[in-house]
Amino acid sequence: MCGIVGVVSTAPVNQLIYDALLLLQHRGQDAAGIVTQQGRKFFMHKAKGMVRDVFRTRNMRALPGNVGLGQVRYPTAGNAYSEEEAQPFYVNAPFGIVLVHNGNLTNARSLRSELFQTDHRHTNTESDSEVLLNVFAHELERATRGVPLQPEDVFTAVRAVHQRIRGSYAVIALIAGHGLLAFRDPHGIRPLSLGRGADGTVMVGSESVALEGTSHAFERDIAPGEAIFVSLDGTVHARQCADAPKLHPCIFEFVYLARPDSVLDGISVYQARLNLGEALAKRVVSTVPPTEIDVIIPIPESSRPSATQLAHLLGVPYREGFVKNRYVGRTFIMPGQGVRKKSVRQKLNVIASEFKGRNVLLVDDSIVRGTTSREIVQMARDAGARKVYLASAAPPVRYPNVYGIDMPTTSELVAHGRTVEEVRQAIGCDALIYQDVEGMKRAIARLNTSLDGFDASCFDGVYVTGDITEDSIAQLNEGRVGAEEQGEDTSRLALPNAEAV
Numbered sequence: 001m002c003g004i005v006g007v008v009s010t011a012p013v014n015q016l017i018y019d020a021l022l023l024l025q026h027r028g029q030d031a032a033g034i035v036t037q038q039g040r041k042f043f044m045h046k047a048k049g050m051v052r053d054v055f056r057t058r059n060m061r062a063l064p065g066n067v068g069l070g071q072v073r074y075p076t077a078g079n080a081y082s083e084e085e086a087q088p089f090y091v092n093a094p095f096g097i098v099l100v101h102n103g104n105l106t107n108a109r110s111l112r113s114e115l116f117q118t119d120h121r122h123t124n125t126e127s128d129s130e131v132l133l134n135v136f137a138h139e140l141e142r143a144t145r146g147v148p149l150q151p152e153d154v155f156t157a158v159r160a161v162h163q164r165i166r167g168s169y170a171v172i173a174l175i176a177g178h179g180l181l182a183f184r185d186p187h188g189i190r191p192l193s194l195g196r197g198a199d200g201t202v203m204v205g206s207e208s209v210a211l212e213g214t215s216h217a218f219e220r221d222i223a224p225g226e227a228i229f230v231s232l233d234g235t236v237h238a239r240q241c242a243d244a245p246k247l248h249p250c251i252f253e254f255v256y257l258a259r260p261d262s263v264l265d266g267i268s269v270y271q272a273r274l275n276l277g278e279a280l281a282k283r284v285v286s287t288v289p290p291t292e293i294d295v296i297i298p299i300p301e302s303s304r305p306s307a308t309q310l311a312h313l314l315g316v317p318y319r320e321g322f323v324k325n326r327y328v329g330r331t332f333i334m335p336g337q338g339v340r341k342k343s344v345r346q347k348l349n350v351i352a353s354e355f356k357g358r359n360v361l362l363v364d365d366s367i368v369r370g371t372t373s374r375e376i377v378q379m380a381r382d383a384g385a386r387k388v389y390l391a392s393a394a395p396p397v398r399y400p401n402v403y404g405i406d407m408p409t410t411s412e413l414v415a416h417g418r419t420v421e422e423v424r425q426a427i428g429c430d431a432l433i434y435q436d437v438e439g440m441k442r443a444i445a446r447l448n449t450s451l452d453g454f455d456a457s458c459f460d461g462v463y464v465t466g467d468i469t470e471d472s473i474a475q476l477n478e479g480r481v482g483a484e485e486q487g488e489d490t491s492r493l494a495l496p497n498a499e500a501v
């Protein structure tokens with residue numbers, strides 16, 4: 001996941017894009033970038049870091065114009081440490097295009113050589129998003145029948161892009177002098193919504209919170225496979241560009257990624273998390289009698305809604321036992337295990353009186369590598385808890401994610417190849433209760449019965465694009481320069497200066 005936003009307005013958009021990116025900061029902490037357009041000229045500033053660090057006043061002043069887009073990056077391909085892979089990406093032909101991408105292409109490698117061999121295009125980074133931009137640029141060149149460019153030509157290009165690229169992609173692009181394009185992959189894996197301001201400003205963004213938080217009324221989600229083209233006068237053209245679109249949103253958005261105050265594909269993220277807490281209650285009761293639990297404590301931040309609902313249904317007191325240092329970002333989306341581990345301790349501290357002599361049930365939204373759980377369970381014991389039980393509102397994460405969540409290899413997943421009992425031992429708690437896969441899907445699907453299903457691949461190993469094999473997963477990892485090799489270099493990332501949203 002990353003956060004993306006695009007705007008067509010009649011007033012300067014630099015501050016508006018900045019504000020929207022701040023509201024999407026939880027989707028990517030690694031790099032941030034904005035491009036604006038004035039006349040036919042693009043103005044760009046991008047760098048590694050969080051939004052507040054990347055954009056100083058001088059940078060903001062250098063972003064004039066009434067049209068623009070931006071991104072906050074959480075790397076899932078290429079090089080996590082490369083400044084060049086911060087987005088937006090730019091190509092000068094045809095017309096001049098800048099593009100931001102949330103998601104992950106699963107055929108970037110073959111596309112890269114195809115781009116070189118057949119389309120004679122050069123890509124200069126390992127980023128799949130740069131590949132995506134070049135495929136789009138090539139197809140736009142082929143589809144253009146004259147100047148000025150017609151929306152129909154843009155849709156023809158998107159149709160061709162859907163044929164060539166695989167994986168997940170929510171995309172916003174700006175075509176110099178023409179308008180703003182947004183499209184979503186034919187499975188709708190990553191979210192993208194459209195809204196409008198009272199002054200007619202059109203905004204597209206990853207989550208509804210980016211629209212509402214900047215005073216734009218949410219209008220609708222962009223449909224899977226659909227493209228919308230917003231002319232510079234604010235006219236919105238929409239077209240379905242995929243042959244057989246299906247709505248399979250990523251279920252992990254509801255579990256962890258998205259903000260609880262967002263509504264994605266008609267589903268309130270907050271309500272989804274309450275429902276997960278409800279389903280989890282049934283599982284807890286069958287493992288640990290509520291009478292043996294003195295207190296229920298969430299692991300801040302994302303597990304709070306599920307934990308409150310669980311406590312309510314079990315009739316057990318809900319208490320805050322961990323205080324989060326708001327100046328440390330989300331640990332799961334930090335690159336590198338060394339950084340993540342250190343950050344858990346920096347981020348969470350116990351209120352010892354809530355643990356001393358008690359049987360505590362800790363609740364997290366998900367257990368992925370087990371980094372958080374191991375530390376937290378130990379902290380609870382150190383604070384004097386008698387028994388430490390742990391419940392996860394999501395099922396065990398057992399399979400790699402190839403659609404834009406950084407879980408590339410099975411070996412790093414604490415539940416891969418382990419029974420629940422073995423995971424319990426690895427984490428060191430007295431009882432471990434997981435949600436089950438069907439229970440999770442039911443809990444969320446009942447909030448929008450028109451879904452075709454979910455991408456729940458990291459939980460059930462089913463890849464909705466139908467083309468993922470062990471070999472392709474191994475290939476995807478080959479291209480990555482990540483975090484694991486350089487993970488001990490914690491200096492830049494462990495304590496960002498900016499406040500996490």
Ligand SMILES: O=P(O)(O)OC[C@H]1O[C@H](OP(=O)(O)OP(=O)(O)O)[C@H](O)[C@@H]1O
Pocket residue numbers: 256299300301302303329330331332333364365366367368369370371372373
């Ligand atoms: O098993 P792990 O590999 O540790 O990953 C899972 C943990 O990471 C996330 O928290 P994070 O600190 O990223 O964000 P949050 O404050 O939104 O909960 C998630 O909510 C879990 O707590």
Ligand SMILES: NC(=O)CC[C@H](N)C(=O)O
Pocket residue numbers: 001002073074075076077078085101102103104105127128129404405
């Ligand atoms: N999380 C994302 O959406 C990442 C986008 C893109 N794959 C990158 O690595 O930059």
Ligand SMILES: [Mg+2]
Pocket residue numbers: 299300301302303364365372
């Ligand atoms: Mg958490």
